[in-house]
Amino acid sequence: MTTGAVDHRAPGINSAGEIVWMEVIGGVYQVVSSVRGQITSPVGSYGGAEYPSLADDGGFLCSRPFGIFGDIVRYPGGGVYEFSTRNTQTGARRNPVRQNGISSNGKVIWGREFYQFGSLSTRRFFPRWNGGFPSGHSG
Amino acid sequence: MNRNGDFAYDNGGGVYVRFNGDSTSTLVTSGSQPCINDKRDITYVSSSQVRVLYHDGQLRTVGTGTDPVINSDGVVVFERLVDGFYQIFRARPALVTVHRLEATGLVCSPSDSIDQPLNVLPNPTVLENQPRIGAGASDDFGLVADGVTPLLFKVFLITAPAPGTVFNLDLSVISGGSITSGNLNQRLRVLDHRRLAQARPSRRLPTQVLPFSQPSERKTFP
Numbered sequence: 001m002t003t004g005a006v007d008h009r010a011p012g013i014n015s016a017g018e019i020v021w022m023e024v025i026g027g028v029y030q031v032v033s034s035v036r037g038q039i040t041s042p043v044g045s046y047g048g049a050e051y052p053s054l055a056d057d058g059g060f061l062c063s064r065p066f067g068i069f070g071d072i073v074r075y076p077g078g079g080v081y082e083f084s085t086r087n088t089q090t091g092a093r094r095n096p097v098r099q100n101g102i103s104s105n106g107k108v109i110w111g112r113e114f115y116q117f118g119s120l121s122t123r124r125f126f127p128r129w130n131g132g133f134p135s136g137h138s139g
Numbered sequence: 140m141n142r143n144g145d146f147a148y149d150n151g152g153g154v155y156v157r158f159n160g161d162s163t164s165t166l167v168t169s170g171s172q173p174c175i176n177d178k179r180d181i182t183y184v185s186s187s188q189v190r191v192l193y194h195d196g197q198l199r200t201v202g203t204g205t206d207p208v209i210n211s212d213g214v215v216v217f218e219r220l221v222d223g224f225y226q227i228f229r230a231r232p233a234l235v236t237v238h239r240l241e242a243t244g245l246v247c248s249p250s251d252s253i254d255q256p257l258n259v260l261p262n263p264t265v266l267e268n269q270p271r272i273g274a275g276a277s278d279d280f281g282l283v284a285d286g287v288t289p290l291l292f293k294v295f296l297i298t299a300p301a302p303g304t305v306f307n308l309d310l311s312v313i314s315g316g317s318i319t320s321g322n323l324n325q326r327l328r329v330l331d332h333r334r335l336a337q338a339r340p341s342r343r344l345p346t347q348v349l350p351f352s353q354p355s356e357r358k359t360f361p
Contacts (some may be wrong), residue, residue: 001216003228009225011216013208013271015177019216021227053208104177104211105142129159 002033008032014055015104020052020060031062038073040064046071053102061108063098072110081110081128092116097123101136140175147173147181154183169190177211189217189230191200235308238269238291240281245289256287261333265292269285284316308338 002008006024013019020039022029028048031040039060040049046064054060061081064073069084081100086093097111108132113123140147144159149171155164170185176218177195182201189201191209202206208219214231244265246258260266269291272280282290294306310323327338 001229003226005224007225008227009218010206011208011218011227013210013214015211017210017212017214019227019229021218045357100144101140101174103140103142103144105140107140107144109140109146125146125148127140127144127146 003076004119011050012060014056014058015053016056018054018058020054022048022050022052022062026062033059046073051100053100055102055106056104057106059102060107061100061102061110063096063100068093068095070096072100074102074108075134078130081108082112082126082137090116091118097125141179141322142177143179145175145179147175147183149173149183154181162295166360172206174208176209180209180213181217182207182209182217184358189215191215198282202228204228234295236271236293236295237273238266238271238293239280240269240289240291244269244291254287257289259289259291259335261330261335263330263333286319353359 001011001019002021002023002061007025008021009029011019011021018036019034020031023032023038025032025038026042029040029050030038031049031052033039033054035096040062042048045066048065050063050065052060052062059075061072061074064071071084071088072082073080082096084093084095093115095113095115097113100108100110102108107128109125109127111123111125114121145156147154147156147167149155149165152169152171153166154168154170154173156173156179157164167181168183168185170183170190173181173183175181181192183190183192184205187203187205187209191199191201191213193199193213201215201217202219204217204219207215209215212231212234214228214229214234216227218225219228225287240257240259244260244262246260247255250264259318264306270280282288292308294308300306308324308327310327312318312323325337328335329338330336
């Protein structure tokens with residue numbers, strides 16, 4: 001599917017056969033579609049976009065890192081499923097798991113990992129069968 | 140995660156599936172990086188090999204790679220390190236889909252009698268866009284076996300078949316009806332250069348031919 005002297009990684013595919021992957025563009029990963037070409041770009045705090053998963057309607061989920069933090073974002077719309085938090089006194093933090101999933105009909109699953117004293121302590125996953133956003137998150 | 144809400148994950152060298160509604164997960168095999176599709180086929184990595192464990196228990200090895208995903212048609216895409224860079228690969232066996240024909244794909248007239256056979260327009264561009272059936276969508280209609288309504292098969296390959304490739308389609312009634320005369324294979328037609336030709340046993344398709352076929356059959360039901 002791909003060629004060239006840059007990494008193309010973490011593919012996703014929908015029922016129509018459209019494929020997405022993350023590809024190094026401008027020094028960071030961006031999401032590229034076999035049908036639509038590059039479908040993410042730097043915006044706001046976000047530089048890159050990683051680990052896309054693709055639904056049948058063309059909507060996709062991906063990780064948008066910034067520094068040691070990041071969000072799990074759904075497009076179109078840019079709604080956030082998961083974001084990072086940090087205790088500034090202890091340094092403990094919570095980050096989204098970069099890998100995520102979206103089904104052919106839009107159900108989503110994403111993860112959250114907790115770091116204490118610089119080490120990963122717990123990882124949890126959250127299926128969202130109706131595809132909606134968690135309470136208090138932007139959609 | 141698939142459309143049913145089932146999801147797959149790895150933990151400690153095992154591939155697990157949690158079916159929607161279940162409170163516990165099932166260990167299905169050893170491996171990592173699994174993905175489950177709408178048919179509950181699971182692709183995963185074991186010993187650097189991308190494998191597919193189909194819902195009927197068949198196991199196939201796709202090839203060397205990591206991070207595979209699989210869609211509802213069984214198309215597997217994955218990444219593989221080539222000359223120092225990761226590239227995306229796609230793999231799949233031949234896919235046969237079935238379609239009903241809308242008015243655009245039929246040759247008929249409003250004045251035709253109800254028993255007049257509905258002929259198929261031998262136009263590959265038109266046939267390409269006929270609605271698929273049997274894929275599980277909400278608008279996924281079946282087909283009435285009334286003896287005059289055609290059913291369209293499409294054989295889809297990622298790359299053009301090698302010259303001399305033989306396609307075999309064996310059609311039969313599994314249960315619930317019978318054929319008034321002959322058999323379904325005798326009603327099979329193959330789109331060959333904008334012409335629907337009688338299919339032959341072990342028919343060889345020229346590589347430039349779009350592999351559509353169209354059986355029309357009269358069935359009687361108990």
